[in-house]
Amino acid sequence: MTLQSGLATARAGRKLKADTITLAHGGGGKAMRDLIEDVFTSVFEPADMEDQARLTDAALREDGATLAFTTDSFVVDPIEFPGGDIGKIAVCGTVNDLAVGGAKPLWLSAAFIIEEGVEISLLRRVVASMRAAADEAGVRIVTGDTKVVGRGSADKLFVTTSGVGVIPAGRDLAARNVRPGDVAIVNGVLGDHGAAILAARGDMALSAEIESDCRPLNALMEAVIAVAPDVRCARDATRGGLASALNEIADAAGIGIEIDEAGIPLRAEVKGVCEILGLDPLYLANEGTLVLFAPPEKVDAVLAAMRSTPAGRDATIIGKAVDSHPRIVVMQTLFGGGRIVDMLVGEQLPRIC
Amino acid sequence: MKYADEFRDPVAARGLLAKIEAITDAIGATADKPLHIMEICGGHTHAIFRYGLDKLTPPGIEFIHGPGCPVCVLPMSRVDECVQIAEQPGVILCTFGDAMRVPGTRKSLMQAKADGCDIRMVYSPLDALELARRNPAREVVFFGLGFETTTPSTAFSIQQAASEGLENFTVFCNHITVPPPIKALLDDPEMRLDGFVGPGHVSMVIGVRPYDFIARDYGKPIVVAGFEPLDLLQSVLMVLEQIRDGRAEVENQYARVVPDEGNPASIAACDDVYEKRDRFEWRGLGEIDASGLKIREKYAAFDAERKFGIGYGASGRSVEEPEGCRCGDVMTGRIKPLQCPQFGAGCTPETPLGALMVSSEGACAAYYQYGGARLEAAQ
Amino acid sequence: MCLGIPGLIVEISDADRKLAVVDVSGVRREVNVAPIIEDDAMEDLVGVWTLVHVGFAMSRIDEEEAAKTLEVLRMFGEAQEEIDAMMASEAMLAGDTPEAAE
Structure with missing residues (x-):
């Protein structure tokens, strides 16, 4: 049952009385209606009341405009962590997937798989943070769905968001556009999200004041494209971190990439977590950090544009595309030695040796 | 980070490298007739590759990657x-x-x-x-x-x-x-090692005396080393100085952490x-x-x-290594990782065949992950 | 082998179990200090730099020895800087190269 149809039958004012989710909240009856109305639609305020979202936007009708559509599922443990929660990631992640391709994100769907026993108060916090993130990004959550599963069938809460946006005519951001000489720029420090989650999870009993970088990047991308319509491509460095994003780009463009160890921006605490657990920060996940490639003559303008936005204040150059060693990412170490930065093999595990 | 960043200064590293090169030349070691220096510890292997030290040291020095990765040698x-x-x-x-x-x-x-x-x-x-x-x-x-x-x-x-x-x-x-496998390596008649970089963190526990036999009985220099790049370079230099002077001693470069x-x-x-x-x-x-x-x-x-009731050997005799795996030869310095026919083919970090591809500390995994071979091939 | 990280002991968390908190670059973790207590009272360990491995303070870092090693390394750095400066001035003196004349 969709959020809309729930809302269509359940008029305003319904209040959910329970404290925790039970299977009844997924049963299609009154409990579910109350859940949808009170927890979800009252916050998301989808405009339309039919069984599907009906969308129109002037940007869609522009000549040469392309529709951009993306989907992503979010699972994170813990659900809430310093700097965000699963809801904020679910909105930012999908907004950013659209934004890095040059699209203006417009609408999102949100589907929730909820394990019975989850506290309603937690759901409310997650939903509120989704709304706040959507507002910050200037997108609407226009449709959705909820399912409840038995204890043990899911880990508290899984969220899937799909996003629709419009790529205006003439924009072509793609990894294949990157050519030797182009400059690689990141919008801020790396690895905050991965390190914050590791610390928040508690398995390693580390305490550190690190917040996830989770944030929407569409305003930053618009600022960049405004000064450099020929920016080659951008990737948000989520799972697998910067190393994976760079390897994907090198592979797609058939170019080599050289980065400079001294230029990789890292917070001291993130370095600390990495030193203790033997992790490489280049592979730590980010949720609001991207790498983009700009033609060399636009670098100053792009940096200035990025730094003028909240998400880009710490923008900095990290490297460049080269014609030697195609499809391989190489990092110049502090001593001028070079080493390959490969794709991550499996999952990065903490090590003692 | 205190006690770490100071030991990563690139200018001092160049100074050390210049000295290392001069002494390597003075000893007469070349790419064709290199000095074989074993870093016993996998942490050192990792650091050598992480900082690209293998490419910065002169061709007259060849690092042999020792058995000091506990994960790799786990049967x-x-x-x-x-x-x-x-x-x-x-x-x-x-x-x-x-x-x-x-x-x-x-x-x-x-x-x-x-x-x-x-x-x-x-x-x-x-x-x-x-x-x-x-x-x-x-x-x-x-x-x-x-x-x-x-x-x-x-x-x-x-x-x-x-x-x-x-x-x-x-x-x-x-x-x-650590000492028993080093002794086993030194007893191997095919072994051609000129000196050792000793394991710093093992030594902070056992001290430096357990290595005396290496210098005394086998006439090889050993320098206990820290894990920052300057520590490693200085230790290599100290080994070279011993070789040049015809000395074989146990020295301690990592005295800030390792009491004798x-x-x-x-x-x-x-x-x-x-x-x-x-x-x-x-x-x-x-x-x-x-x-x-x-x-x-x-x-x-x-x-x-x-x-x-699960004792050592309870699951029977030791298990045969997979066919074609030459980890033992790599670990004893007989061949380099790239000379193993399985390297990068049957044996990769995703699907490790042999011990040395298993952990990022293993010599083969380090070669594969950071290594020069694929880079050189691509260039 | 054996990842070890310098950390500063900032607090004693459980004297009976010989547990203290170390700070590594702003990251804190409880560690066992049994290897480094020697004859000291637990509270005297606050402010001590230690080498941490798998949750144990395995060795005190000897500041004097660290300074000695750094002094040697610094000399290599300075010598290198002098060489760099010499080479830079040589390059400048050789300014009448064809490239510079163009």
């Missing part, structure tokens, strides 16, 4: 036995992340976890102790592995468990010691908790006399081998 039969313990009802198996991917003959711990075993990655044996306290109805087993650096932490944890009277905490002990006598409290705890096994298998090297530790009778209640 498959022991992984099998560990999986067997993890499969017992009620067991929570705690392990360092390093061991998760090491293949057994049946499966790795990672696969065992996926198959339903309760396997938890921990940072410290202290975390395993805490799990035992919090789960009195469960049987918490700590997968103890590592060299002398790690050995005391397990010993202290067993002593702590004993003093608290914990009845649901045991250790599956796979601790091993080691750490008495740790040595005492280890003496209290462990005794030597007659022999222990090293993957790629075979069985080595008196190279492994087991838990003394006194602490039998904390010994997973006794509690579960």
Whole structure:
């Protein structure tokens, strides 16, 4: 049952009385209606009341405009962590997937798989943070769905968001556009999200004041494209971190990439977590950090544009595309030695040796 | 980071490298007739590749990557036995992340976890102790592995468990010691090593005297080294100076962390908790006399081998290495990783065939991950 | 082998179990200090730099020895800087190269 149809039958004012989710909240009856109305639609305020979202936007009708559509599922443990929660990631992640391709994100769907026993108060916090993130990004959550599963069938809460946006005519951001000489720029420090989650999870009993970088990047991308319509491509460095994003780009463009160890921006605490657990920060996940490639003559303008936005204040150059060693990412170490930065093999595990 | 960043200064590194080059020339070592310097410790192997030191040192110096990666040398039969313990009802198996991917003959711990075993990655044996306290109805087993650096932490944890009277905490002990395999390597008639970079963190526990035999009996220089790039370069320089001067001594570059006598409290705890096994298998090297530790009778209640009846060798003779795997030859310096026919073909970090591809500390994994070969091929 | 990280002991968390808190670059973790207590009282360990491995303070870092090693390394750095400066001035003196004349 969709959020809309729930809302269509359940008029305003319904209040959910329970404290925790039970299977009844997924049963299609009154409990579910109350859940949808009170927890979800009252916050998301989808405009339309039919069984599907009906969308129109002037940007869609522009000549040469392309529709951009993306989907992503979010699972994170813990659900809430310093700097965000699963809801904020679910909105930012999908907004950013659209934004890095040059699209203006417009609408999102949100589907929730909820394990019975989850506290309603937690759901409310997650939903509120989704709304706040959507507002910050200037997108609407226009449709959705909820399912409840038995204890043990899911880990508290899984969220899937799909996003629709419009790529205006003439924009072509793609990894294949990157050519030797182009400059690689990141919008801020790396690895905050991965390190914050590791610390928040508690398995390693580390305490550190690190917040996830989770944030929407569409305003930053618009600022960049405004000064450099020929920016080659951008990737948000989520799972697998910067190393994976760079390897994907090198592979797609058939170019080599050289980065400079001294230029990789890292917070001291993130370095600390990495030193203790033997992790490489280049592979730590980010949720609001991207790498983009700009033609060399636009670098100053792009940096200035990025730094003028909240998400880009710490923008900095990290490297460049080269014609030697195609499809391989190489990092110049502090001593001028070079080493390959490969794709991550499996999952990065903490090590003692 | 204090005591780390100061030892990463690139200008001093260039100064050291210039001196290293001059002495290498003075000794007359060349790419065709290189000096073979073994860094015993996998942490040093990792640092050499992470900082690209292998490419910065002159071609007259060849690093031979030693057996000091406890994960790499862990025999498959022991992984099998560990999986067997993890499969017992009620067991929570705690392990360092390093061991998760090491293949057994049946499966790795990672696969065992996926198959339903309760396997938890921990940072410290202290975390395993805490799990035992919090789960009195469960049987918490700590997968103890590592060299002398790690050995005391397990010993202290067993002593702590004993003093608290914990009845649901045991250790599956796979601790091993550094000097025996070094002696085995030096006794190998084909061995051509000119000097050693000694393991810094092992030495902070055992001190520098256990290496005396290397200088005294075999006439080889050894310099105990720290793990920052300048530490390593300075240690290589100190080894070269010994070679140039015709000396063979045990020197300590890492004196800020390594006292000559080691750490008495740790040595005492280890003496209290462990005794030597007659022999222990090293993957790629075979069985080595008196190279492994087991838990003394006194602490039998904390010994997973006794509690579960899964002893060393209980799963039969040592397991054959996969066909074509030449890890043993790499570890003894007979061939370089790239000369192994399986390297990058049948054996990659995704699907490791041999010990040295298993952990990022293993020489082959380091070559593959950071390594020059693919880069040179691409250029 | 054996990842070890310098950390500063900032607090004693459980004297009976010999537990203290170390700070590594702003990241804190409880560690066992049994290896480094020697004859000191637990509270005297606050402010001590230690080498941390798998949750144990395995060795005290000897500031004097660290300074000695750094002094040697610094000399290599300074010597290199002099060489760099010499080479830079040589390059400048050789300014009448064809390239510079163009």
